[in-house]
Amino acid sequence: MTHEALADLAARLPDLRLLTDAGDLEHYGRDWTRRWTPAPLAIALPASVEEVQGIVRWANQHNVALVPSGGRTGLSGGAVAANGELVLSLARMNRVLGFDAVDRTLTVQPGIALETVHTAAREHGLIYPVDFAARGSCSIGGNIATNAGGIRVIRYGNTREWIAGLKVVAGNGELLDLNRGLIKNSSGYDLRQLMIGAEGTLGIVVEATLRLTDPPPPSQVMLLALPDMDALMQVFALFRAHLSLQAFEFFTDIALKHVLAHGAQRAIDGDHPYYVVTEFDAPDERTQEAALAAFEQCVERGLVSDGVIAQSEAQAAALWRLREGITESLAPHKPYKNDVSVRIGAVPGFLHEIQALLTREYPQIEVVWFGHIGDGNLHINVLKPETLADAQFIAQCEHVTKLLAQTLQRHGGSISAEHGIGLVKRAYLESTRSAEEIALMRGVKAVFDPNGLLNPGKVFA
Amino acid sequence: MTHEALADLAARLPDLRLLTDAGDLEHYGRDWTRRWTPAPLAIALPASVEEVQGIVRWANQHNVALVPSGGRTGLSGGAVAANGELVLSLARMNRVLGFDAVDRTLTVQPGIALETVHTAAREHGLIYPVDFAARGSCSIGGNIATNAGGIRVIRYGNTREWIAGLKVVAGNGELLDLNRGLIKNSSGYDLRQLMIGAEGTLGIVVEATLRLTDPPPPSQVMLLALPDMDALMQVFALFRAHLSLQAFEFFTDIALKHVLAHGAQRAIDGDHPYYVVTEFDAPDERTQEAALAAFEQCVERGLVSDGVIAQSEAQAAALWRLREGITESLAPHKPYKNDVSVRIGAVPGFLHEIQALLTREYPQIEVVWFGHIGDGNLHINVLKPETLADAQFIAQCEHVTKLLAQTLQRHGGSISAEHGIGLVKRAYLESTRSAEEIALMRGVKAVFDPNGLLNPGKVFA
Numbered sequence: 034m035t036h037e038a039l040a041d042l043a044a045r046l047p048d049l050r051l052l053t054d055a056g057d058l059e060h061y062g063r064d065w066t067r068r069w070t071p072a073p074l075a076i077a078l079p080a081s082v083e084e085v086q087g088i089v090r091w092a093n094q095h096n097v098a099l100v101p102s103g104g105r106t107g108l109s110g111g112a113v114a115a116n117g118e119l120v121l122s123l124a125r126m127n128r129v130l131g132f133d134a135v136d137r138t139l140t141v142q143p144g145i146a147l148e149t150v151h152t153a154a155r156e157h158g159l160i161y162p163v164d165f166a167a168r169g170s171c172s173i174g175g176n177i178a179t180n181a182g183g184i185r186v187i188r189y190g191n192t193r194e195w196i197a198g199l200k201v202v203a204g205n206g207e208l209l210d211l212n213r214g215l216i217k218n219s220s221g222y223d224l225r226q227l228m229i230g231a232e233g234t235l236g237i238v239v240e241a242t243l244r245l246t247d248p249p250p251p252s253q254v255m256l257l258a259l260p261d262m263d264a265l266m267q268v269f270a271l272f273r274a275h276l277s278l279q280a281f282e283f284f285t286d287i288a289l290k291h292v293l294a295h296g297a298q299r300a301i302d303g304d305h306p307y308y309v310v311t312e313f314d315a316p317d318e319r320t321q322e323a324a325l326a327a328f329e330q331c332v333e334r335g336l337v338s339d340g341v342i343a344q345s346e347a348q349a350a351a352l353w354r355l356r357e358g359i360t361e362s363l364a365p366h367k368p369y370k371n372d373v374s375v376r377i378g379a380v381p382g383f384l385h386e387i388q389a390l391l392t393r394e395y396p397q398i399e400v401v402w403f404g405h406i407g408d409g410n411l412h413i414n415v416l417k418p419e420t421l422a423d424a425q426f427i428a429q430c431e432h433v434t435k436l437l438a439q440t441l442q443r444h445g446g447s448i449s450a451e452h453g454i455g456l457v458k459r460a461y462l463e464s465t466r467s468a469e470e471i472a473l474m475r476g477v478k479a480v481f482d483p484n485g486l487l488n489p490g491k492v493f494a
Numbered sequence: 495m496t497h498e499a500l501a502d503l504a505a506r507l508p509d510l511r512l513l514t515d516a517g518d519l520e521h522y523g524r525d526w527t528r529r530w531t532p533a534p535l536a537i538a539l540p541a542s543v544e545e546v547q548g549i550v551r552w553a554n555q556h557n558v559a560l561v562p563s564g565g566r567t568g569l570s571g572g573a574v575a576a577n578g579e580l581v582l583s584l585a586r587m588n589r590v591l592g593f594d595a596v597d598r599t600l601t602v603q604p605g606i607a608l609e610t611v612h613t614a615a616r617e618h619g620l621i622y623p624v625d626f627a628a629r630g631s632c633s634i635g636g637n638i639a640t641n642a643g644g645i646r647v648i649r650y651g652n653t654r655e656w657i658a659g660l661k662v663v664a665g666n667g668e669l670l671d672l673n674r675g676l677i678k679n680s681s682g683y684d685l686r687q688l689m690i691g692a693e694g695t696l697g698i699v700v701e702a703t704l705r706l707t708d709p710p711p712p713s714q715v716m717l718l719a720l721p722d723m724d725a726l727m728q729v730f731a732l733f734r735a736h737l738s739l740q741a742f743e744f745f746t747d748i749a750l751k752h753v754l755a756h757g758a759q760r761a762i763d764g765d766h767p768y769y770v771v772t773e774f775d776a777p778d779e780r781t782q783e784a785a786l787a788a789f790e791q792c793v794e795r796g797l798v799s800d801g802v803i804a805q806s807e808a809q810a811a812a813l814w815r816l817r818e819g820i821t822e823s824l825a826p827h828k829p830y831k832n833d834v835s836v837r838i839g840a841v842p843g844f845l846h847e848i849q850a851l852l853t854r855e856y857p858q859i860e861v862v863w864f865g866h867i868g869d870g871n872l873h874i875n876v877l878k879p880e881t882l883a884d885a886q887f888i889a890q891c892e893h894v895t896k897l898l899a900q901t902l903q904r905h906g907g908s909i910s911a912e913h914g915i916g917l918v919k920r921a922y923l924e925s926t927r928s929a930e931e932i933a934l935m936r937g938v939k940a941v942f943d944p945n946g947l948l949n950p951g952k953v954f955a
Contacts, residue, residue, distance in 0.1 A: 135731065135839035182678045191678065193687075194655065207930045216869040217643045217652065217835045217911035219691055220919070220926040221953055222935045226654075226687035230680055270596065376675045378596035408677040450678035458681070465681040469668045473941055474683045480937030492682055 038095040039075055042119075046087045050125065052076040061122055062114045064107040066457060067367065068427065073100065073114035078125045082200065082208060082239045088121055089237065089486075090206035098489045101233035103144060103172030108370050109455030111178065111232045111491050118489075121237065123174050129153050130240065138197050138214055140242045143174025150243065159245035162189035166357045174238045180230035182451035184357070187407040188249070188279045191451070193229045198242035201228050204235075204482030214242045227477070232453050233488040235481040250316035252279055253324060254349035257331070257340045258305035262388065264336040265307060266381050269407055271336070275327040276313040276320070281407035282356045283309050288401045289355065295362035297354045301339050309406075310356045312349075359403050359414075367423070368401070368414035369430035370457075373441055374450035377409045383444045387411070390440060394433045410450040413437075431460075438464035454492045462493060499556040500536055503580075507548045511586065513537040522583055523575045525568040527918060528828065529888065534561065534575035539586045543661065543669060543700045549582055550698065550947075551667035559950045562694035564605060564633030569831050570916030572639065572693045572952050579950075582698065584635050590614050591701065599658050599675055601703045604635025611704065620706035623650035627818045635699045641691035643912035645818070648868040649710070649740045652912070654690045659703035662689050665696070665943030675703045688938070693914050694949040696942040711777035713740055714785060715810035718792070718801045719766035723849065725797040726768060727842050730868055732797070736788040737774040737781070742868035743817045744770045749862045750816065756823035758815045762800050770867075771817045773810075820864050820875075828884070829862070829875035830891035831918075834902055835911035838870045844905045848872070851901060855894045871911040874898075892921075899925035915953045923954060 043051060052061070053075045062071020074097065079085045092099050098118040105112045114120045127144035132153070139153055139161065147161075148168040154161040163176065165183030175181070177199070181192045189195075198214045201224075211225035212218055228236055259265060269281055284292075286306050293299055301308075315321045324342070331337035343349035375383045391400050391413070401414040415433075417426045438448055438461040448454075448461045462471060475493065478485075504512060513522070514536045523532020535558065540546045553560050559579040566573045575581045588605035593614070600614055600622065608622075609629040615622040624637065626644030636642070638660070642653045650656075659675045662685075672686035673679055689697055720726060730742055745753075747767050754760055762769075776782050785803070792798035804810035836844045852861050852874070862875040876894070878887045899909055899922040909915075909922045923932060936954065939946075 133837070133839045135727070136837050180680050180684070182680075186677060190655075193684070194651075203930070203934070209931055209934075210928070211931070213906045214837045215835055215906075215908050215911075216647060216838070217866070217871045218908040218926070219641050219643075219912050219914045220908045220910045221691075221915060221923060221931070222688060222696070222938060223641070223654070223691055224931060224934060226690075227683060227938075229687075230682075230684055235683075266596070374676055374678045376594070376597050377677070378594045378675075380596075405678070410678045445674045445676075447676050447679040447681045449681045450676075451680050453680045454682060462682060465679070467671070469664070470670055470672070470685060471682070473664070473670075473685060476941030477683060477688075477938060480934055480941060 038097055041095065042077070042088070042091050045091055046084055048080070049084050050078040050080070052078070061102060061120045064105040064110060064112040066108060066110045066113065069110060069113045069115040069456065071113070071115060072117060073120045074117045076120045076122055078122050080125050082202070085121065085202050085237055085239050086206045086208060088119070089202050089204070092119065092486050093205065093484055096484065096486070098486050100488055101174070101178070101237045103175035104146065104167070104170045106167040106171040107175060107179065107455060108372065108452045109449065109457040111453050111455035111488070112175070113456060116490070123172065126239065132157055136214055137245045138242050139245055140240065141173055142240060143238045144172050147171050147173060147176060154245045157245070160248050161195065161243055161245055163192050163195060166360055173241055173243070177229055177238050177241060178232045179451065179453040182405065182408065182410065184280045184282060184405065186405060187281055193226065195244045196225060196229055196241060197244045199225045199228055199238055200240035201236035201238055204484065204487050209236065232455060232491050234478055234492050235487065237487070249279060250314045252312050253315040253321065254310065254312045254343040254352050255324065255328070255340060256300050256352045256355065257309040257311070258301045258338045259307035259309060260305065260335065260338050262307060262384055263381065265406060268309060268331050268336050271331060272311060272313070272327050275323050278407065279312040279314065281309065281311045282404070283307060283406045284356055284359060284403035285401065287399060288359045288403045291362040291401065292355055292358045295358060297358050298351055300341050300352055300355065303339065305338055308355070310352055356403065359401070363401060363414050363416065366416040368416050369427060370452070371413040371434060371437060372450050372452040373413070373437065373446055373448060374408065374410040375441070375444045375446035377407070379444045379446070380406065380409055383440070383446065386440050387437065390436055394436065434461060441465065456491060459492065459494060499558055502556065503538070503549070503552050506552055507545055509541070510545050511539040511541070513539070522563060522566070522581045525566040525571060525573040527569060527571045527574065530571060530574045530576040530917065532574070532576060533578060534581045535578045537581045537583055539583050541586050543663070546582065546663050546698055546700050547667045547669060549580070550663050550665070553580065553947045554666065554945055557945065557947070559947050561949055562635070562639070562698045564636035565607065565628070565631045567628040567632040568636060568640065568916060569833065569913045570910065570918040572914050572916035572949070573636070574917060577951070584633065587700065593618055597675055598706045599703050600706055601701065602634055603701060604699045605633050608632050608634060608637060615706045618706070621709050622656065622704055622706055624653050624656060627821055634702055634704070638690055638699050638702060639693050640912065640914035643866065643869065643871065645741045645743060645866065647866060648742055654687065656705045657686060657690055657702060658705045660686045660689055660699055661701035662697035662699055665945065665948050670697065693916060693952050695939055695953050696948065698948070710740060711775045713773050714776040714782065715771065715773045715804040715813050716785065716789070716801060717761050717813045717816065718770040718772070719762045719799045720768035720770060721766065721796065721799050723768060723845055724842065726867060729770060729792050729797050732792060733772060733774070733788050736784050739868065740773040740775065742770065742772045743865070744768060744867045745817055745820060745864035746862065748860060749820045749864045752823040752862065753816055753819045756819060758819050759812055761802050761813055761816065764800065766799055769816070771813055817864065820862070824862060824875050824877065827877035829877050830888060831913070832874040832895060832898060833911050833913040834874070834898065834907055834909060835869065835871040836902070836905045836907035838868070840905045840907070841867065841870055844901070844907065847901050848898065851897055852894070855897065895922060902926065917952060920953065920955060
């Protein structure tokens with residue numbers, strides 16, 4: 034049956050690149066999570082919208098599940114194929130299709146890397162402002178599937194804000210041309226917005242029109258050392274009141290330890306429990322003085338113990354590396370990742386409860402905190418002790434995640450701020466969405482994908 | 495049956511305010527369109543979320559259609575009740591429920607007027623930036639239902655960008671608490687976004703958490719007179735390149751004639767076919783000089799014939815009145831309204847085709863153009879000649895709208911930029927959305943409102 038189905042696919046789409054080697058199945062069958070054993074049926078690498086449509090129609094006839102796949106940098110298992118699915122990789126559809134100077138939009142294929150989008154925008158004197166550390170490998174299609182956030186959300190919002198149009202292949206193979214770059218379009222339900230963040234379960238994005246904007250004014254980057262957790266949101270409030278922030282990121286001493294061990298350069302001497310990297314507009318002397326004044330006010334109030342302001346682009350990059358290098362520095366420790374959020378106003382209370390919870394539940398285990406605290410988004414990475422077996426470690430982390438989910442629910446938070454639900458967070462969706470919401474979501478899923486072939490098992494079982 | 499049903503409603507919700515007087519039925523049964531004869535069953539004015547839920551549950555049991563209703567300033571018939579529906583007016587649910595200084599959000603009931611939201615935001619030193627002429631009467635619930643745009647979209651986007659959370663009563667009476675003010679929330683489908691612009695057909699908004707932002711820097715307002723249509727987008731491009739625009743609005747000499755006849759003050763002498771009101775950041779001398787330089791460059795290139803820059807707040811208000819007073823000045827002429835959009839890049843070609851179309855099809859009829867041209871949004875108001883009967887006039891306008899819809903389709907535009915589809919544009923939805931999209935929208939509607947009781951007949955028949 035399997036061979037028959039694949040033979041039929043090859044016959045229908047003779048130019049379609051199909052991979053079935055064991056190495057390819059393993060490579061394309063997983064993402065940055067390492068919890069599932071890849072077991073796809075095959076890998077299809079379409080080169081056109083028509084081929085994507087052909088694959089979806091074929092899947093419906095043969096009842097084969099599809100896993101849409103981009104840069105596979107996901108952290109929630111959204112692109113994992115572990116159950117005989119056909120991986121539909123958009124990797125070959127990675128070109129810029131057009132730029133419109135009047136609309137200030139860039140139209141791209143979904144497999145294009147975020148960094149390539151950045152470069153293309155800058156060639157036209159504009160920027161695409163969504164940005165995060167995986168920029169070199171992640172694809173814009175995956176960014177759309179998870180409504181990717183990152184390090185500039187405080188200024189520019191999430192991916193959702195930057196999508197002017199989407200072409201999507203729905204579950205029946207039909208091509209939808211959603212919003213077509215319009216700024217104003219109050220003509221029925223905004224299905225474009227519904228697709229963003231749907232993790233490939235409602236349709237396959239085959240083209241995106243991205244809004245670009247003017248580059249920000251010259252900025253400064255500052256690293257701050259904080260004496261305690263309570264200072265964190267107070268420093269944020271003070272900086273936000275006096276400066277136009279582009280980013281406000283935090284991490285702990287344990288995170289710093291790992292990133293330094295991984296080759297980054299120490300920028301502040303001494304031991305401090307918390308650090309902040311912030312970037313803000315500093316086009317002139319007045320704003321630079323305001324930054325210094327904000328810093329001094331923080332020091333006077335005992336909210337900041339030490340700080341350094343980058344004097345060059347190289348130093349700014351070095352300060353940023355202390356934050357952006359964390360994820361990579363932790364990878365060898367097989368971290369279990371939580372990616373949670375609450376309203377900014379709820380952060381202080383939430384942080385205290387979470388700290389108590391983690392200290393209690395992981396007494397012998399190293400826990401690394403960092404995140405986009407100006408957006409209420411906290412990344413918690415639990416590092417696997419070498420002596421602990423994988424399965425045992427994950428079981429323990431799942432237990433704690435259950436408790437974390439309860440805390441989140443009390444604070445009105447989200448179990449996934451920017452990674453998506455995928456497979457990893459599926460069991461905890463109820464902590465963030467009510468039974469009624471989930472029932473409606475299932476209903477919507479059935480409308481777009483009646484045969485349940487688009488990324489089945491992701492978001493909900 | 496009708497009396498029985500109403501008696502049951504009164505018995506279930508003894509505190510619910512219910513109106514059945516002929517005058518009330520007429521008052522609440524219609525919006526700013528005047529094409530349908532109001533014929534609601536009754537008017538319910540709930541004072542709480544629980545009462546709204548009770549009404550929806552009652553409606554399901556008695557199979558009574560509901561028309562959610564706000565300020566009834568809509569121009570597409572979205573709030574018209576002409577078929578024995580119960581009007582569910584949110585007019586009494588019009589309070590500010592809370593302000594959060596850290597989140598910078600304002601939580602409000604749906605019946606609050608947009609202008610009251612503006613005032614409440616300013617009391618906290620912030621702004622809610624969505625704005626348009628109906629601000630004093632329209633309600634935030636209606637703004638959300640149509641994803642209202644207005645005069646600041648060029649800077650701040652549409653209503654959609656400013657909704658941090660929505661409480662919505664779904665078609666079965668269940669209360670949904672969508673997104674709860676989170677900045678980052680990648681936990682399943684964003685049903686909040688689906689509700690925005692759904693014109694009350696998927697659920698009834700009973701609470702909204704609005705994002706606020708810093709007030710813009712001091713601005714200047716300029717009125718420009720243009721010699722021809724081709725100059726319009728060139729002036730826009732030049733101004734946008736040199737200034738940080740807050741608004742860029744255009745209107746024609748015919749619009750000016752009406753607004754002057756309605757009491758506004760002429761600001762530029764002579765006859766000019768096109769005018770632009772623009773507002774831009776002007777915090778310092780440098781930006782003021784840039785504005786003057788942009789203006790002079792336009793004059794040198796023959797793109798602008800004359801201009802005036804406001805020297806006081808009063809003069810700025812007077813210049814704005816020339817644009818904002820248009821709708822009101824046209825009301826006595828029973829205008830037939832088109833509210834269309836194309837991508838900004840498609841505006842010049844579209845304008846030429848539309849001008850030819852309107853000149854040909856309305857040879858004896860006055861047509862008034864104005865709109866948010868920086869967003870690709872054009873309002874076309876066709877004035878009824880006194881000698882023409884209402885029905886005959888509308889039939890002629892519907893014929894032209896059919897041709898206009900075909901032109902829009904060729905240009906990838908939208909039949910409703912910001913007014914919504916309602917009843918007025920229902921027959922033309924196919925010009926903007928494909929058959930496949932409409933089928934999916936119907937499917938979504940059935941998920942949220944299985945008995946089809948929420949604003950039936952609006953958006954689609």
